[in-house]
Amino acid sequence: MSLFAKLFALFAVVLSLITLILLLPAFRIDHVEITGNTDLTEQDIKKIIDIEIGRHAFLDLGPEFMKVIKFRYGDIESELLSAYPELATVEARFSWPSGILVQLQERVETACIRYGFKYALVDRDGYVIRFIDDAPEYLPVIEGMANFETLEPGDLLSENDRGLLTTATEIAAQLILIDQAYPDDASLLALTRSISPENHGFAFLILQFDTNNVWRVKVSNDRTLSEDIRKLQELVTSDVLLEKGSGQLDLTTDKIVFRKDNP
Numbered sequence: 001m002s003l004f005a006k007l008f009a010l011f012a013v014v015l016s017l018i019t020l021i022l023l024l025p026a027f028r029i030d031h032v033e034i035t036g037n038t039d040l041t042e043q044d045i046k047k048i049i050d051i052e053i054g055r056h057a058f059l060d061l062g063p064e065f066m067k068v069i070k071f072r073y074g075d076i077e078s079e080l081l082s083a084y085p086e087l088a089t090v091e092a093r094f095s096w097p098s099g100i101l102v103q104l105q106e107r108v109e110t111a112c113i114r115y116g117f118k119y120a121l122v123d124r125d126g127y128v129i130r131f132i133d134d135a136p137e138y139l140p141v142i143e144g145m146a147n148f149e150t151l152e153p154g155d156l157l158s159e160n161d162r163g164l165l166t167t168a169t170e171i172a173a174q175l176i177l178i179d180q181a182y183p184d185d186a187s188l189l190a191l192t193r194s195i196s197p198e199n200h201g202f203a204f205l206i207l208q209f210d211t212n213n214v215w216r217v218k219v220s221n222d223r224t225l226s227e228d229i230r231k232l233q234e235l236v237t238s239d240v241l242l243e244k245g246s247g248q249l250d251l252t253t254d255k256i257v258f259r260k261d262n263p
Contacts, residue, residue: 030054037104140193142195
């Protein structure tokens with residue numbers, strides 16, 4: 001076979017493939033599938049995706065070359081991330097036949113930070129998810145963070161605040177571990193109304209009891225943190241100090257110190 005014949009045959013094959021891709025109904029979009037959403041509804045997602053039913057699937061791929069060869073829709077991904085700060089990742093790709101598969105990963109609120117008269121819910125990486133009016137019951141409030149006036153949903157906390165957030169998260173994790181170790185005792189996490197991490201190696205917890213007693217508890221935020229939380233659990237369950245009423249409890253020294261509030 002001559003070179004011309006080979007080139008003609010190759011051209012015919014390529015032309016056939018292009019014709020098949022252009023005309024085959026399986027390459028025409030007729031549905032969008034959403035996965036990974038928890039708080040966001042399919043309606044929330046689909047109202048952002050501006051794809052005409054029957055449009056050819058390849059027309060909106062890209063715009064980056066790598067997204068084209070991976071059959072991904074970069075504009076859809078960017079628009080969803082911009083519209084919903086609660087999304088951590090979005091991947092939109094062509095799904096055979098005739099579909100677009102949108103895979104989402106929503107940010108999970110792991111901390112609640114007081115912001116004036118409102119509260120900011122943030123994820124473990126320090127991204128602001130949204131602002132709310134009332135603190136949720138399932139998270140202790142973190143106090144003493146920086147001003148949030150310039151922050152909007154989707155913004156990242158400053159490096160210093162992310163350090164304080166890490167400290168507060170570690171304290172909450174220790175409270176959860178103690179609660180899991182002693183499931184029949186009073187829940188320390190439920191008693192903890194707020195956590196105030198400090199830059200100089202300490203943190204303060206506010207515990208609110210059913211008796212209306214309030215403890216302001218000072219703990220170390222270093223390697224002795226787990227020991228401090230264990231001491232706190234013993235004091236709460238033993239009722240030794242509850243009879244003394246409200247006051248400040250210092251667990252950062254070798255000797256436990258409780259200073260009762262003035263009546």
